[in-house]
Amino acid sequence: MTESLLRERMAIFGKSLYDRGYLHGSSGNISVRLEDGFLVTPTNSCLGFLDPGAIAKLDLSGRHLSGDKPSKEAFLHVSVYQARSNSQAVVHSHSTHSVALSCLQAADPTDLLPPITAYGVMKIGKLPLVPYYRPGDPALAAAVQETATDHSAVLLANHGPVVAGRSLEDAIWALEELEETAKLHFLLEGRPTRLLTAAQVGELNRVFPS
Known part of the structure; x- marks a missing residue:
């Protein structure tokens, strides 16, 4: 997929997340890995109104190459890419139920x-x-890199999720x-709940390895 098309898809998915309430204001950021670096949404930008041409381009170390000033959290994306060589995209949001989960003991x-x-x-x-x-x-950065080595999704305490995927679509859908799932967790809280058993989880992990 060309860089131009990736920029367009980042804008499309940013608007989709914003329109459905997964993002608000200027919160959240999206990145996609390239052969020579990665694209990341600009700082203080609303992902519901992204200009594909303004999306920042960085090298693999996080040095700004072109486009608008990158998100101040671009280092999170660098950390994940360094930890996960098979990840091609990273999404960070302040989604309400995920953030609520990150605030609980x-x-x-x-x-x-x-x-x-x-x-x-x-x-x-x-x-x-x-x-x-x-x-x-x-x-x-170091804390995220250490944790992301073994996990495609992490939750930053009192902040929100950082999720990686093998493609932009995979990261968005995850x-x-x-x-x-966080919303379901709160809806079911305090109610007798039938969770998946360890055997059922093991079967899913065998059939659908990450």
Whole structure:
């Protein structure tokens, strides 16, 4: 896929996420890996109104090459790409239910969501919590890189999800699945719930390896 077409698709998916409430204001960012670097949405931009030509281009170390000034959280994307060689796109959002989950005291910070649905297991897997750092803190990069090595989706404490995928579509759909699973988690809270068994989760992991 050409760089021009990737820029167009980033704008299309950004608008889709914004229109459906997964993003708000100027929050969130999207990136796509290229052979010589990656594209990332600009800082202080609303993803519902992206200009494809203004999307920033960075080299693999995160150095700004062209386009508008990149998101101040571009280092998160660099960290994920360095940790996950097979990931071709990364999405970060402040989706309401995912952020709410990131603010709760976690019984198990290595896996924040129970196995509610098959697609939650298939598209998200275990969801670990990355400790809180202020937005833009470079120290967050090392924490995300360490956690992302074994997980395609992580949740930043009191902040929101960072989700990687083998394509832009995969990353977007996994982010949406995470937000909807978090919503289900809160809807079912306090009710007798039939979760997937360990055997059922194991079967999904065997049949649909990440």
